[in-house]
Amino acid sequence: MNENILDVTESINNEIKTNSVVLYMKGSVAFPMCGFSAATVQILTSLGVKFSSVNVLDNEKIREGIKKFSNWPTIPQLYVKEEFIGGCDIVKEMYESGELLELLKSKGIEVNPS
Amino acid sequence: MAMTKDNIEELIKQSIPDAKVTIEDLRGDGDHYSAIVVSKSFDGKSMIQQHKMVYESLKGKMGNELHALELKTKSE
Numbered sequence: 001m002n003e004n005i006l007d008v009t010e011s012i013n014n015e016i017k018t019n020s021v022v023l024y025m026k027g028s029v030a031f032p033m034c035g036f037s038a039a040t041v042q043i044l045t046s047l048g049v050k051f052s053s054v055n056v057l058d059n060e061k062i063r064e065g066i067k068k069f070s071n072w073p074t075i076p077q078l079y080v081k082e083e084f085i086g087g088c089d090i091v092k093e094m095y096e097s098g099e100l101l102e103l104l105k106s107k108g109i110e111v112n113p114s
Numbered sequence: 115m116a117m118t119k120d121n122i123e124e125l126i127k128q129s130i131p132d133a134k135v136t137i138e139d140l141r142g143d144g145d146h147y148s149a150i151v152v153s154k155s156f157d158g159k160s161m162i163q164q165h166k167m168v169y170e171s172l173k174g175k176m177g178n179e180l181h182a183l184e185l186k187t188k189s190e
Contacts, residue, residue, distance in 0.1 A: 036182065072162075073169050073177035089185050090161050 008065030016079045020109050021051035024066045025076040029053050036088035037076045043095045044078075048112030049104055081107045116144025117180050122172070129171030130155055140184070148184035156189040 016022050021044070027033030029041050044051050056063035056075050067073055070084040078085040080103065085091065094100035104111050123135045126149075133153040140146040149168075156164040164187035169176045176183060 067177070071166065073174075074182075075177075084162070086162055086165070090165065093161065093186070 008061050009069060012066060012069050015054060016082045019052035020081055021049055022079040023051050023053045023076055024056055025053055026057050028055050033057060040076045040078060040088050040091050043091055046114055047101060048114055049109060115179060122147060125173060126151060126168060126171045130167060145181040150186045152188045154189060156187050
């Protein structure tokens with residue numbers, strides 16, 4: 001693996017290790033730049049869960065690296081306790097079925113559904 | 115080059131032969147679709163694995179020529 005990929009993988013691993021919930025998204029929480037990213041932010045906000053967000057539009061290497069890291073071709077991507085949970089479709093489906101809330105609770109993450 | 119509904123359906127069926135595919139063009143720009151894919155081969159697989167099967171069937175087009183695909187997968 002060339003040194004480049006190692007840096008990206010390392011920085012992704014670091015991010016998902018130090019933060020319980022991480023959302024790789026296009027744009028920021030305040031200014032999402034894509035409908036799917038915005039919808040995922042809204043779900044996490046309505047569950048009242050604290051999360052760290054990474055704007056992949058700020059860093060092309062991360063934007064491509066995260067897709068290889070999870071073998072998932074699109075953004076956004078949600079990670080909970082270092083585990084890849086899914087993109088917008090899966091997060092939405094899990095939210096609607098209540099599975100997402102259960103998952104967060106089972107991982108000891110503080111939630112405050114509004 | 116954008117994709118057509120038939121392109122998407124054909125690619126999915128090449129990899130998942132028993133798939134029943136329902137596709138809706140969300141914006142008419144060949145870039146934003148929603149799809150429901152039903153296949154027995156999804157049985158016992160997690161949602162992530164099911165969606166990955168569909169993405170892999172699209173042979174690299176997902177996130178490139180095909181910008182957005184709202185996806186629902188079911189085993190029956």
